[in-house]
Amino acid sequence: MYAILDIETTGGKFNEEGITEIAIYKFDGHEIVDQFISLVNPEKDIQPFVINLTGINNEMVKNAPKFHEVAKRIVEITTDCVLVAHNADFDNRILTTEFRRLGYNYDRKTLCTVELSKTLIPELPSYKLGNLCKSLGIPISSRHRADGDAIATVLLFKLLLAKDIHKNIIKEAVITENPRKLASKLLTILDELPSKTGLFYVHNCTTQIMYIGKGKNIRKAVNQLFLRASKKAQTIQKNVVSVTYEETGNELIAQLKFNEEIKTNKPKYNFIAKVKEEPIEFSNDNLLIIDRGRTIGEKSVILIENNEFKGYCYTDFGYQLSHLEILRKLISPMDNSISNRNIIKKYLQKNNIEKIIRF
Numbered sequence: 001m002y003a004i005l006d007i008e009t010t011g012g013k014f015n016e017e018g019i020t021e022i023a024i025y026k027f028d029g030h031e032i033v034d035q036f037i038s039l040v041n042p043e044k045d046i047q048p049f050v051i052n053l054t055g056i057n058n059e060m061v062k063n064a065p066k067f068h069e070v071a072k073r074i075v076e077i078t079t080d081c082v083l084v085a086h087n088a089d090f091d092n093r094i095l096t097t098e099f100r101r102l103g104y105n106y107d108r109k110t111l112c113t114v115e116l117s118k119t120l121i122p123e124l125p126s127y128k129l130g131n132l133c134k135s136l137g138i139p140i141s142s143r144h145r146a147d148g149d150a151i152a153t154v155l156l157f158k159l160l161l162a163k164d165i166h167k168n169i170i171k172e173a174v175i176t177e178n179p180r181k182l183a184s185k186l187l188t189i190l191d192e193l194p195s196k197t198g199l200f201y202v203h204n205c206t207t208q209i210m211y212i213g214k215g216k217n218i219r220k221a222v223n224q225l226f227l228r229a230s231k232k233a234q235t236i237q238k239n240v241v242s243v244t245y246e247e248t249g250n251e252l253i254a255q256l257k258f259n260e261e262i263k264t265n266k267p268k269y270n271f272i273a274k275v276k277e278e279p280i281e282f283s284n285d286n287l288l289i290i291d292r293g294r295t296i297g298e299k300s301v302i303l304i305e306n307n308e309f310k311g312y313c314y315t316d317f318g319y320q321l322s323h324l325e326i327l328r329k330l331i332s333p334m335d336n337s338i339s340n341r342n343i344i345k346k347y348l349q350k351n352n353i354e355k356i357i358r359f
Contacts, residue, residue: 002027002111002173003081004157006150007091008054011047015097018042019067020056023146024077025154027084029161029170030194030247030294032154036077037147039064054144067098078108082173086129086153088112111172113156120163121329132156136329137320155316161246162314163332165257165264170244171207186226189243193219196294198247199257202267204239211236211269214258218245232269249294252302252347253312259343260334277342282307288357289344290321299354301327302344308336309344324359 005024009017019040026034039056041064051057074095085091088110099106114127124135129149133140138155142148161169193200195217202211202225215221226237248254262270282304289302293314299321303310313330320326334340 001081002029002084002157003078003108004084004150004154005078005091006085006146006153007094008056008144008146009050009094010042010044011050012044015093017094017097018044019094019098020046020050020054020061021146022070022074023150024074025150026077026081027154027157029173029244034077036070036073037150038070040070041066056145068102071099071102071104075104075106082109082111084111084113084153084157086113086149086156088114109172111169113153113160116160116164116169117156120160124329129153129156135326137315137317137323137326139317159314159330165261165332167201167209167244167261167265170201171203171209173244186237186240189240190219190223190226193222193243193245194247195219196247197249197251198245198254198294199261200243200245202236202240202269203242203244205241207242209265209267210239211267212258212261212265214254216251218247236269247294249298249300249314250291250353252289252291252344252351252353253300255343255347256302256312256334256340259339263335275339277338279338280341280345282341282345284358286359288321288327288359289348289353290355290357291353301331303327303331304344309334309340310336 003024004027005022007019008021009019011017020042021039023037024035025032039061041061043066046056046058083092089112092110096106117127117132124132126132129152130140130143133152133156136159138152140148140152197216198218199212199214200218200222201209204210213221213225222243225233248257262272285307287304291300293300298314298316300312300314302312311331311334313327313332315321315330320330
């Protein structure tokens with residue numbers, strides 16, 4: 001679970017700033033499940049340059065709750081969460097400083113979307129939130145207001161999760177403490193899984209991925225794994241601490257990601273028989289394969305350019321879909337392998353998809 005946040009402050013000397021506005025979105029990796037947004041009375045004057053930047057002035061925060069009045073809600077919404085922010089060191093420092101003034105030790109793991117973006121989307125001209133969102137076609141309203149910046153960070157983080165084929169982000173968020181007995185542990189895990197198409201990742205006590213599976217119905221696929229009586233399945237059942245998942249919206253993306261992530265993560269209990277496949281050519285050198293995404297209104301996109309499979313992405317916005325230079329930045333790269341090309345070809349032959357764009 002993640003708490004994606006943005007904080008606006010008064011400005012001023014290091015560690016003497018006060019919070020003027022905070023927005024927190026609790027995000028389970030798939031959707032927002034809770035949120036907290038509030039102006040905050042910093043009990044000190046806001047610096048003039050900050051007023052010009054954010055539009056938040058002293059009059060606006062005069063009757064807002066003071067930090068100690070919202071502190072309990074912040075603790076509640078971020079408990080058992082990894083804090084995610086654009087320049088997380090700053091937001092985390094501000095929060096821990098405010099809690100320290102109250103005599104409370106506030107300690108959370110953090111993830112920084114600046115650093116994640118530099119790793120997963122390299123070679124962009126700028127990683128400032130506004131410039132990054134512009135490069136990726138992510139809409140951002142109310143720039144330099146906590147709510148606008150926080151929701152843009154949610155959209156950015158969702159893209160970064162999709163690009164993270166090594167699953168380093170979700171490993172950071174896995175809770176490893178699991179004292180429950182086997183039967184109740186497995187039932188609890190199942191209760192937290194959706195009945196949607198995608199992949200699932202079985203983690204052990206060190207957060208490593210032991211096994212990757214896929215299915216039209218994630219919960220059903222995991223249930224089947226937990227019901228198997230083979231030696232391998234029983235070992236997995238005994239050692240599982242957590243099961244994370246990734247919805248894909250359709251089976252084609254699920255098959256491609258499964259094929260790719262088995263090679264990347266090399267889970268101990270996965271075995272895939274080698275099948276000899278013939279090289280294939282696509283019907284057109286340049287294709288966009290458009291199909292349903294993970295949520296209503298979202299589209300999945302597969303890019304084939306110069307007869308090479310480049311990868312996939314998701315988009316909620318027609319602007320992204322109509323600008324190839326933006327789509328190229330959104331794409332999570334995949335291997336132009338014979339197996340991936342055959343997965344696409346066979347799927348197109350057997351299934352209806354929403355649209356194919358030739359360019």
